[in-house]
Amino acid sequence: MISSTKLLHIHGDDFELLAIQQSIPLKQVFRIARGAKTSAQVIVVMIKYQGLVGWGESVPYQRYGETIESTISAIKAVSTHAKRFTEFADTIKAHSQGAAQNALDCAYLDLQAKLTGKAIEVRFNLSKTQTVITAQTLSIDTPEAMAEAAKPFAEAPLIKVKLDNIDIIEKMTAIHTMAPHSQFIVDANEAWSIEDLRQCADELAALNVVLIEQPLPTGKDEALASLHIDIALCADESCHTAKDLPSLLGKYDVVNIKLDKTGGLTEAVTLAAQAKVMGFDIMIGCMVGSSLAMAPAFLLSPFAKYIDLDGPLLVKEDRLVSFDIDNGLMQPFSKQLWGGVSHECNIEANQLFALYS
Structure with a gap:
């Protein structure tokens, strides 16, 4: 069972940011050359603006000097520099990198898709995905x-x-x-x-x-x-x-x-x-x-x-x-998971935000 812990909740002038740590058990021990794990320790960032929630997930990686604590610290720095939602894009790039920036960037893009009604593929001029x-x-x-x-x-x-x-x-x-x-x-x-x-x-x-x-x-x-x-x-x-x-x-x-x-x-x-x-x-x-x-x-x-x-x-x-x-x-993923333009997308993100905010 996925366990969740709230690590950060910030109220900006016109947005809210919530960051939680989730421990996701693995089916079996996963071993690579530098170690083994039995669970994935991920950070989920959710940004709420104009009643909509965007979310993104990242994995702080010790090989790159990242920890849960350092990642949350970087996310906090971004959210405190961006007082308003319109300041997020530039602030994410200026004040974060790696796992922190990934969770923020993906949450921001997911939310932008809903706000603009424009698919992320269109935003970046990407080709349509296939199997x-x-x-x-x-x-x-x-x-x-x-x-x-x-x-x-x-x-x-x-x-x-x-x-x-x-x-x-x-x-x-x-x-x-x-x-x-x-x-x-x-x-x-x-x-x-x-x-x-x-x-x-x-x-x-x-x-x-x-x-x-x-x-x-x-x-x-x-x-x-x-x-x-x-x-x-x-x-x-x-x-x-x-x-x-x-x-x-x-x-x-x-x-x-x-x-x-x-x-x-x-x-x-x-x-x-x-x-x-x-x-x-x-x-x-x-x-x-x-x-x-x-x-x-x-x-x-x-x-x-x-x-x-x-x-x-x-x-x-x-x-x-x-x-x-x-x-x-x-198979290509359902936009109900991430990146959908409909207000009804992201049911799980909205549930998590309501539960931990």
Whole structure:
């Protein structure tokens, strides 16, 4: 069951802002190279103006120096600088970043859609979304346990595998045996060395691995410039906003766009457009969260070669309105979840606001 705690409630001159922390239990332990979790700790921001409520969800990430407390502090700074709702757009950008900015930006955009009657796709001149293939994620375990976990994905078109640098080939071979026709993304989360990459690249390619995410630590990836392998390399931790793109040229083929890194959809659109111009392929990724966090990111799917928005499959309980994902096929979301222009949208957001305000 999702548990909620009110952390912030601010009354501006003509708006209210409410921020709550929610603990969303996961279906099973989720392990990556730098740790494990049994729940997603998310921040939900709600902004109320002219009787309407917009909402957004983010995940403060310790890898980037974020905590629940620091995120709430940044949200408070924005809401105290913006005395009126019309000041929000500029203030969000000036006084926040990362997870705080993401929750604020997405709540603001959701509310603007209702106020203006204009869809967010129109606001950003985005193409219409279609059904896509999303990766489905396996977390780190023993080769035997990872093979067992891969059984339900036997016919999945795309599987993402979290791997540290222990038994890389043994684990991928075990998984490939269970899903021989799938393509794989391997996510190392900065845990490999250049030697690890050189030694395993050919064998991974033979096991249908088509992409490796962030094999080397950020700031130590210069060695990738002289590496030539048959698998595309994706920048994750090394790519946050558009300003990072020049430093990635010649080292990476793909950039992973996550709204918690860009600070929301507004900067993510800029990053996606500039990345395309500079010749990068795009992956749309996520932290572990609910369908509410996936919805704004999904609007970027027409830009992307790879989609990794399977957060809703990892949680025990999702939003009242959620994504439909079947064997990796992810349908466009209902605007009753987020971004709808009707006053009747966001039933859950209105319920949460009424409950905690």
